[in-house]
Amino acid sequence: MSAYRDKDPRIHGIQSKIRVVPNFPKPAGIMFQDITTLLLDPKAFKDTVDLFVERYKGKNISVVAGIEARGFIFGPPIALEIGAKFVPLRKPKKLPGRVISEEYELEYGRDCLEMHLGAVEPGEQALVVDDLIATGGTLCAAMKLLERVGADVVECACVIELPDLKGRERLNGKPLYVLLESH
Amino acid sequence: MMHRALIFSSLNPIYSQLSTTKASPDSAVFPKRDGAWIGPPPVFRLQNYKRTLLPPLCVASDSVANQPKMASQDEQDPRISKISSAIRVIPNFPKPGIMFQDITTLLLDTKAFRDTIDLFVERYGGKDISVVAGIEARGFIFGPPIALAIGAKFVPMRKPNKLPGEVISEEYSLEYGTDKMEMHVGAVQAGERALIIDDLIATGGTLCAAIKLLERIGAHVVECACVIELPELKGRERLGDKPLFVLVSST
Numbered sequence: 413m414s415a416y417r418d419k420d421p422r423i424h425g426i427q428s429k430i431r432v433v434p435n436f437p438k439p440a441g442i443m444f445q446d447i448t449t450l451l452l453d454p455k456a457f458k459d460t461v462d463l464f465v466e467r468y469k470g471k472n473i474s475v476v477a478g479i480e481a482r483g484f485i486f487g488p489p490i491a492l493e494i495g496a497k498f499v500p501l502r503k504p505k506k507l508p509g510r511v512i513s514e515e516y517e518l519e520y521g522r523d524c525l526e527m528h529l530g531a532v533e534p535g536e537q538a539l540v541v542d543d544l545i546a547t548g549g550t551l552c553a554a555m556k557l558l559e560r561v562g563a564d565v566v567e568c569a570c571v572i573e574l575p576d577l578k579g580r581e582r583l584n585g586k587p588l589y590v591l592l593e594s595h
Numbered sequence: 596m597m598h599r600a601l602i603f604s605s606l607n608p609i610y611s612q613l614s615t616t617k618a619s620p621d622s623a624v625f626p627k628r629d630g631a632w633i634g635p636p637p638v639f640r641l642q643n644y645k646r647t648l649l650p651p652l653c654v655a656s657d658s659v660a661n662q663p664k665m666a667s668q669d670e671q672d673p674r675i676s677k678i679s680s681a682i683r684v685i686p687n688f689p690k691p692g693i694m695f696q697d698i699t700t701l702l703l704d705t706k707a708f709r710d711t712i713d714l715f716v717e718r719y720g721g722k723d724i725s726v727v728a729g730i731e732a733r734g735f736i737f738g739p740p741i742a743l744a745i746g747a748k749f750v751p752m753r754k755p756n757k758l759p760g761e762v763i764s765e766e767y768s769l770e771y772g773t774d775k776m777e778m779h780v781g782a783v784q785a786g787e788r789a790l791i792i793d794d795l796i797a798t799g800g801t802l803c804a805a806i807k808l809l810e811r812i813g814a815h816v817v818e819c820a821c822v823i824e825l826p827e828l829k830g831r832e833r834l835g836d837k838p839l840f841v842l843v844s845s846t
Contacts, residue, residue: 433759444759451739451749452782458743481757484735485749488702492709492740498702500736508685508695528699 422459427592429456430572445572445594447482447543461486463591464569465493468539473566475538477501479525479554482543486571490541499531501540501554512560516553525553527561534562544572545588548579555586674710679843681707682823696823696845698733698794712737714842715820716744719790724817726789728752728778728809730801733794737822741792750782752791752805763811767804776804778812785813795823796839799830806837 429450436444451457468490477499478487484500491498502525504513510529515522532538540554545568555565565586573579573590580588681701688695702708719741728750729738735751742749753776755764761780766773783789791805796819806816816837824830824841831839 431760436759437756446759448751448758448779448782451742451751454743454746454748457739457749461743481732481735481751481753484732485739485751488708488736489740489743491702491705492712495705497705498708498736500699500702500732502732505689506732507699508688508697509683531699531703 420463422456422463423591425453425456426450426460426463426571429453430592432594443594445544445574447485447571450571451485460571460591461489461493464490464541464589467589468567468569469494471566472537473539474536475499475532475558475563477527477532477538477540477554477558479540479542479550480506483541486543487541490539490569496539497531499527499538501525501527501557512557514553514556514560516549518549525550525557527557529561532558532561532563536563537566538563539566540568542568542570544574545570545579545590546574546577548577548582551579551588552582552584555583672714674707674714675842677704677707678711678714678822682843684845696795696825698736698822701822702736711822711842712740712744715741715792715840718840719818719820720745722817723788724790725787726750726783726809726814728783728789728791728805730776730791730793730805731757734792737794738792741790741820747790748782750778750789752808753777763808765804765807765811767800769800776801776808778808780812783809783812783814787814788817789814790817791819793819793821795825796821796830796841797825797828799828799833802830802839803833803835806834 431446431449433444433446435442450460473494474496476487476491476496478484478501480500480502488498504524504526507526507528511526512529513524513526515524538558540551542551545551551568555568558565567587567589568583570590572592572594575593576595678701681704683697683700685695685697687693701711724745725747727738727742727747729735729752731751731753739749755775755777758777758779762777763780764775764777766775789809791802793802796802802819809816818838818840819834820840822842824844826844827846
């Protein structure tokens with residue numbers, strides 16, 4: 413599902429604010445979708461948050477989990493508006509105290525995502541938020557962390573999807589909602 | 596021994612006494628350079644000074660009077676104690692001997708998180724601040740909700756090689772070695788009024804680097820704002836003439 417396809421009138425303004433930076437972080441053709449230019453437009457940034465809030469408010473979602481670091485930008489405003497707690501999902505060794513870890517594959521090698529023990533209770537309804545879904549590896553690890561503590565992941569929500577990388581398929585049947593697609 | 600004291604109240608009684616014609620104490624925030632009032636920046640038309648002035652930090656935050664006793668004499672916003680008690684202290688993280696102030700537990704308390712943001716928004720709303728700069732990564736949690744509420748843009752200040760495109764860098768000292776902070780070129784224009792947000796100020800090194808980045812491109816840093824201050828590390832002094840606003844002081 414995507415607001416892009418639903419053609420909400422705010423989408424065009426949001427899309428026009430996202431900057432594409434070629435060959436970042438590495439050369440060889442990566443077109444990096446830079447959301448920082450969206451954050452420089454208060455109206456477009458607010459519209460972005462509003463589109464998610466309108467979708468998730470009043471749906472008994474008590475947890476918004478945001479993936480470090482750009483998920484920390486979109487997750488908290490959504491959490492605050494829908495009355496949910498915000499749970500940061502972080503790279504290893506950043507969270508103090510007791511954590512659980514989930515390893516996931518990168519193009520070359522592996523990485524790890526961590527969540528605080530006790531942040532989420534069994535049975536809570538959760539959203540996972542990030543700025544972009546590419547291969548879906550990070551979102552998949554995030555979902556696993558939440559499911560391991562007994563939470564129910566209602567949906568994954570991103571500003572941008574790169575559909576050619578088929579991340580949607582990697583979410584084990586969990587729904588994905590995005591505002592924009594970039595081919 | 597952990598002691599939390601309120602530095603000041605957001606409902607600062609001093610604000611109502613502020614005059615637009617008299618010189619204000621040095622700790623007040625106003626557009627002034629070399630002892631003389633400067634004109635408003637070309638892009639932003641300021642109707643009257645009162646709107647752009649922030650209340651001076653109350654007495655307890657002056658470096659001379661920075662004693663827990665002074666702080667406790669100030670009127671306490673009722674929201675502060677819940678915010679303070681929602682913050683978890685983790686001993687020996689990331690290294691032995693360090694008492695780490697963990698704000699993630701604050702984020703789990705929906706009312707306390709809301710109150711935290713509200714306290715900053717009440718202070719900065721309607722003051723012609725067009726930039727909220729947040730320091731990676733915990734500044735990314737508090738900065739955007741404040742920016743959205745006051746109608747400012749959010750500018751992430753990041754570790755090296757994270758921001759794509761053209762950046763400017765500022766090096767700063769760590770306990771051992773140095774690190775670098777980056778900001779996008781073109782994100783902020785000269786003359787814009789900016790806030791810098793982070794979860795905590797310790798030595799002030801990171802905040803200082805952030806101030807330099809913004810000043811290098813001609814922005815005016817109005818204030819630095821953090822949830823927590825560790826006053827024994829004297830970070831406030833490292834900010835020079837830049838005011839610091841915090842909700843909780845932890846010794």
